[in-house]
Amino acid sequence: MTLYAALAADIAASIANGSLRSGDRLPSVRQLTASRHVSPATVFEAYYLLEARGLVRARPRSGYFVAQAPAHVAAEPRTLSNPDTAPRAVAIxxxxxxxxxxxxxxxxxxxxxxxxxxxxxxDRAVHIHRRSSSPGSFPSSPSTRRCGRLVQGLHRRR
Incomplete structure (x- = not known):
């Protein structure tokens, strides 16, 4: 077991036995570094591990606090199926x-x-119809598009 895991286990045990209750502030990184004679990185890793397990929460500029106790989880998950009905054959x-x-x-x-x-x-048909019946629009065949560009070019020269 690594040093940070052992430190996290000690803190988790304190939470489990009630020494640290929900909402209590954990010792600062500096305090734990001095009291346990470990590096700040070790304390941070222990706190990160406890945070990942949901035991502690970090508050910005305040430190780490014991998380709220999780609500009681039901022993069996709820299912959408009805267990009283018997299986039956269904054709695809x-x-x-x-x-x-x-x-x-x-x-x-x-x-x-x-x-x-x-x-x-x-909607698509109405849009196409409006586009095709509006002034200056041309059908989409290549030859009529060429003619349309020629006509538009003549109008621009005037």
Whole structure:
């Protein structure tokens, strides 16, 4: 065990046995350096290790403090499955059909759908129509674009 790990273990034991309670200030780096006869880097590494474990928190320009005690964690994680239901066979086609049916619902947003919204196609068509019917616009064939550039060039010379 490294020196900083041993120092961190000593501080963690003090927290565990109640010598250091939640919110208590830990000794400064200088104090621990002097009392334990270790380098400041060793103390910093011990504090970093305790901080990574969630036992202490650093406060800017204030030092290190014992972290709040974590809330009691449930022994078993919650699951979304219902353990009372028995397994049943499901055909892939049924799953696909159910997914496609769900996309028809207004409550479901089809993120990543292979079928874009019909409104997007309509918006694109309206935009293209407005562009093509506006004055000075030309259809997109190469020969008509060339003619359009010639006409625009003639208008600029005047």
């Amino acid at each position: 086609t049924d799953l696909i059909y159910a997914t496609l049916q769900a996309t028809a619902s207004r409550d479901v947003i089809p993120l990543g759908s292979a079928f874009p919204s019909p409104a997007a196609s309509q």
